[in-house]
Amino acid sequence: MTTKTYEKYYVPAQSPWPIVGAVALFFIAFGAAHYVIDISKQQSGFGGYLLLLGFAILVFMLVGWFRNVIDESMSGLYSAQMDRSFRQGMSWFIVSEVMFFMAFFGALFYGRIIAMQWLGGSSNNAMTFELLWPNFEPVWPLIKTPGGIETQAMPWTGLPLINTIILVISSVTLHFAHTGLEQQKRGQLKLMLLLTLLLGATFISLQVYEYIHAYRDLGLRLDSGFYGNTFFLLTGFHGLHVTLGAIILLFVFFRVLKGHFTPEKHFAFQAAAWYWHFVDVVWICLFVIVYML
Amino acid sequence: MSVTTTEPHDHDKQHDHEQEHHDHKPSGIKRWLYTTNHKDIGTLYLVFALIMFFIGGSMAMVIRLELFQPGMQFVEPHFFNQMTTVHGLIMVFGAVMPAFTGLANWMIPMMIGAPDMALPRMNNWSFWILPFAFLILLLSLFMPGGGPSFGWTFYAPLSTTYSNDSTALFVFSVHIMGISSIMGAINVIVTIWNMRAPGMNWMKMPLFVWTWFITAFLLIMVMPVLAGLVTMVLTDKYFGTSFFDAAGGGDPVLFQHIFWFFGHPEVYIMILPAFGIVSAIIPTFARKRLFGYASMVYATASIAILSFLVWAHHMFTTGMPVFATLFFMYATMLIAVPTGVKVFNWVATMWRGAMTFEVPMMFALAFIVLFTIGGFSGLMLAITPADFQYHDTYFVVAHFHYVLVTGSVFSIIAAVYYWLPKWTGNMYDEALGQWHFWCSLISVNLLFFPMHFVGLAGMPRRIPDYALQFADFNAFISIGGLLFGLSQLIFVWGLIKCARGGVKATAQVWEGAEGLEWEVPSPAPYHTFDTPPVIK
Numbered sequence: 059m060t061t062k063t064y065e066k067y068y069v070p071a072q073s074p075w076p077i078v079g080a081v082a083l084f085f086i087a088f089g090a091a092h093y094v095i096d097i098s099k100q101q102s103g104f105g106g107y108l109l110l111l112g113f114a115i116l117v118f119m120l121v122g123w124f125r126n127v128i129d130e131s132m133s134g135l136y137s138a139q140m141d142r143s144f145r146q147g148m149s150w151f152i153v154s155e156v157m158f159f160m161a162f163f164g165a166l167f168y169g170r171i172i173a174m175q176w177l178g179g180s181s182n183n184a185m186t187f188e189l190l191w192p193n194f195e196p197v198w199p200l201i202k203t204p205g206g207i208e209t210q211a212m213p214w215t216g217l218p219l220i221n222t223i224i225l226v227i228s229s230v231t232l233h234f235a236h237t238g239l240e241q242q243k244r245g246q247l248k249l250m251l252l253l254t255l256l257l258g259a260t261f262i263s264l265q266v267y268e269y270i271h272a273y274r275d276l277g278l279r280l281d282s283g284f285y286g287n288t289f290f291l292l293t294g295f296h297g298l299h300v301t302l303g304a305i306i307l308l309f310v311f312f313r314v315l316k317g318h319f320t321p322e323k324h325f326a327f328q329a330a331a332w333y334w335h336f337v338d339v340v341w342i343c344l345f346v347i348v349y350m351l
Numbered sequence: 352m353s354v355t356t357t358e359p360h361d362h363d364k365q366h367d368h369e370q371e372h373h374d375h376k377p378s379g380i381k382r383w384l385y386t387t388n389h390k391d392i393g394t395l396y397l398v399f400a401l402i403m404f405f406i407g408g409s410m411a412m413v414i415r416l417e418l419f420q421p422g423m424q425f426v427e428p429h430f431f432n433q434m435t436t437v438h439g440l441i442m443v444f445g446a447v448m449p450a451f452t453g454l455a456n457w458m459i460p461m462m463i464g465a466p467d468m469a470l471p472r473m474n475n476w477s478f479w480i481l482p483f484a485f486l487i488l489l490l491s492l493f494m495p496g497g498g499p500s501f502g503w504t505f506y507a508p509l510s511t512t513y514s515n516d517s518t519a520l521f522v523f524s525v526h527i528m529g530i531s532s533i534m535g536a537i538n539v540i541v542t543i544w545n546m547r548a549p550g551m552n553w554m555k556m557p558l559f560v561w562t563w564f565i566t567a568f569l570l571i572m573v574m575p576v577l578a579g580l581v582t583m584v585l586t587d588k589y590f591g592t593s594f595f596d597a598a599g600g601g602d603p604v605l606f607q608h609i610f611w612f613f614g615h616p617e618v619y620i621m622i623l624p625a626f627g628i629v630s631a632i633i634p635t636f637a638r639k640r641l642f643g644y645a646s647m648v649y650a651t652a653s654i655a656i657l658s659f660l661v662w663a664h665h666m667f668t669t670g671m672p673v674f675a676t677l678f679f680m681y682a683t684m685l686i687a688v689p690t691g692v693k694v695f696n697w698v699a700t701m702w703r704g705a706m707t708f709e710v711p712m713m714f715a716l717a718f719i720v721l722f723t724i725g726g727f728s729g730l731m732l733a734i735t736p737a738d739f740q741y742h743d744t745y746f747v748v749a750h751f752h753y754v755l756v757t758g759s760v761f762s763i764i765a766a767v768y769y770w771l772p773k774w775t776g777n778m779y780d781e782a783l784g785q786w787h788f789w790c791s792l793i794s795v796n797l798l799f800f801p802m803h804f805v806g807l808a809g810m811p812r813r814i815p816d817y818a819l820q821f822a823d824f825n826a827f828i829s830i831g832g833l834l835f836g837l838s839q840l841i842f843v844w845g846l847i848k849c850a851r852g853g854v855k856a857t858a859q860v861w862e863g864a865e866g867l868e869w870e871v872p873s874p875a876p877y878h879t880f881d882t883p884p885v886i887k
């Protein structure tokens with residue numbers, strides 16, 4: 059704001075995409091709700107189709123919307139102030155994502171430090187323990203619930219450790235892609251970005267493998283009590299975020315191949331990178347809290 | 352703060368807003384569907400909020416009809432529960448919050464000298480999600496077995512073990528409402544951070560902008576937590592998880608902790624912008640500067656921070672350890688301090704002011720008195736041992752309706768009267784407005800004040816029947832409710848009348864009004880500050 063001449067802030071005249079996006083979310087929400095009901099009753103219904111329709115409209119919207127934005131950006135309509143708006147918007151979006159994960163981490167801490175101990179009779183709950191589940195042992199991981207569901211814990215060595223290393227390396231390669239972009243080394247940029255994508259894909263595949271292993275060999279399931287609940291929801295939402303981050307990076311990669319982005323202006327790249335680093339940090343918290351401790 | 356509309360560095364380009372744009376508004380339905388204009392989107396939000404206010408209000412009428420007399424007369428208990436639930440959800444998420452967002456959209460860019468909101472397309476998306484979200488919520492009432500009936504707080508296991516399939520619709524509609532609020536909040540925060548005209552530094556910002564800035568921060572912090580919570584409800588109900596089921600190692604009290612971690616900041620989301628509105632109106636009609644501007648800013652910020660540390664005052668009766676109870680009791684009482692600072696400052700602003708009592712001022716004055724009553728009943732509820740008695744009675748209902756109806760809703764009405772001339776270019780009908788005010792003031796107290804008495808005497812909330820001894824007060828309450836609802840028809844009449852014409856408003860509208868929004872013509876041109884104004 060200290061620059062002498064004021065660059066006009068670009069306000070698009072009108073846009074059909076937001077309302078298309080709203081319709082998409084309607085079908086997704088309404089469809090998902092009915093789909094959930096349908097599968098819980100093991101009946102076939104229209105929910106799944108509406109959900110798919112919603113996603114199709116969403117993709118259509120995203121393509122159209124981003125095409126407009128990219129065109130505007132490439133034709134130089136965006137001022138430095140606009141770039142700041144985008145960056146700040148993305149940062150706050152990531153803050154909101156952090157809080158989403160906090161809800162589940164908070165639940166995990168509460169369940170482990172408070173609920174489980176109380177069920178085991180601590181604090182003023184001696185009678186709760188005596189009368190409800192006198193055989194319950196409050197140990198974490200909760201491999202036997204008060205109600206008697208048994209499971210096995212997922213060890214942190216092996217796959218999870220490998221996955222941690224993979225994700226950390228992918229953050230580093232992404233960082234080098236960024237420096238490549240900033241120093242005009244397009245070769246390094248492409249190579250490092252590609253490497254990041256491959257590492258991301260490996261992570262997701264290993265995660266899928268781990269889920270199969272959990273279900274088949276360990277009897278660790280989404281419904282095996284509080285341990286399984288938090289394990290699958292935390293790693294599951296994280297996995298979804300990795301997938302989303304990888305898709306975003308893929309599109310960034312295509313744009314890089316097309317010659318987009320300059321050392322000064324590369325908001326889309328920056329946003330995707332921030333998102334990726336955020337997902338990485340979440341994983342490290344997850345690895346420590348869910349797997350190791 | 353005074354303003355010229357000359358461009359700062361290029362004196363050849365005289366910038367005249369009216370001339371340059373001659374308001375090339377797009378026309379027809381597309382204008383509203385495709386709009387990226389903060390004023391259009393603000394209008395959409397406000398109209399939507401008004402409609403939801405009447406839908407939610409008609410549900411309240413069903414509740415009061417049933418409670419008019421003891422015994423069961425008109426509706427089934429299960430339907431009664433659906434009405435209390437959906438009434439609460441609609442008023443919180445569909446009426447009060449969108450109304451404030453509408454005001455933010457209209458006013459913040461004008462107040463800080465910005466051309467529009469920072470992310471105009473996303474702004475449109477935030478709005479248009481809402482009608483669909485509430486369509487889903489309302490459709491859920493027609494599910495087999497009825498709609499959600501677990502209260503707006505959807506405590507587990509009511510919403511998990513004992514709910515019907517409308518829960519799935521409820522969960523996903525809350526999800527997309529949350530997406531809408533978060534995007535709206537991001538837009539507000541980025542606009543304020545990044546779009547202020549040169550010279551509009553932080554401590555020059557109008558308080559409405561400040562309070563909304565902090566509100567937006569609260570929204571970004573807690574709406575995702577609500578999203579996580581409804582997700583857990585969904586998986587508990589449909590996918591066999593046991594977050595809120597002790598047999599699986601979870602705890603129903605965990606639900607309440609997460610809910611109120613969201614819920615208490617949420618109530619401040621619904622009152623902080625109201626503080627901003629009142630801080631704008633009182634100085635105008637007292638013709639004095641706001642007393643203690645800086646302390647208002649700090650008070651707002653401390654309320655916001657403290658609001659994260661008090662959530663369990665809603666859970667005193669759940670059997671938490673005593674030290675936790677004490678912590679939450681004292682922390683809650685601490686919030687009364689910054690709140691008191693605000694009330695003090697408003698009163699001090701009026702002290703020896705040259706006051707006039709136009710409709711916005713009347714509503715703002717009523718706000719100060721009646722909100723304070725709500726604050727006091729809040730303090731009573733914050734006393735843990737006393738709350739053991741008051742919890743889940745009509746006393747709580749009285750408390751939150753004083754802070755939310757005579758607080759938030761009155762401030763919204765005050766804001767609408769205050770800025771309506773700026774929006775439409777016409778003065779509203781003052782006589783009609785005064786009628787609206789006095790009818791609302793009397794009926795709202797008839798409606799909510801007796802709730803304190805029946806509550807203290809032990810009448811439980813959310814129950815369709817009651818003991819005979821509460822009959823007289825409840826009849827009063829129901830009549831008050833009907834009158835309050837009818838009074839709002841005067842409001843609608845006044846709004847329509849003003850939109851269609853009336854005495855032309857000047858740019859400044861109110862003699863004592865200060866700030867950028869009063870420097871542009873009335874009605875405000877479609878695009879306001881394409882180049883930033885100079886702020887002295």
Ligand code: HEM
Nearest residue numbers: 618622664665687726729730732733742743747751754755
């Ligand atoms: C001085 C400030 C305040 C204090 C000390 C306070 C305290 C309390 C307490 C202790 C309760 C729980 C009562 C119970 O369930 O037993 C409560 C309920 C409530 N308060 Fe406040 N409050 C204050 C201000 C506000 C404000 C400003 C709002 C909203 C604008 C608000 C909205 C509510 C609502 C909606 C509930 C009921 C929630 C429910 O159970 O459905 N309060 N308040």
Ligand SMILES: [Cu+2]
Nearest residue numbers: 615618664665
């Ligand atoms: Cu509270």
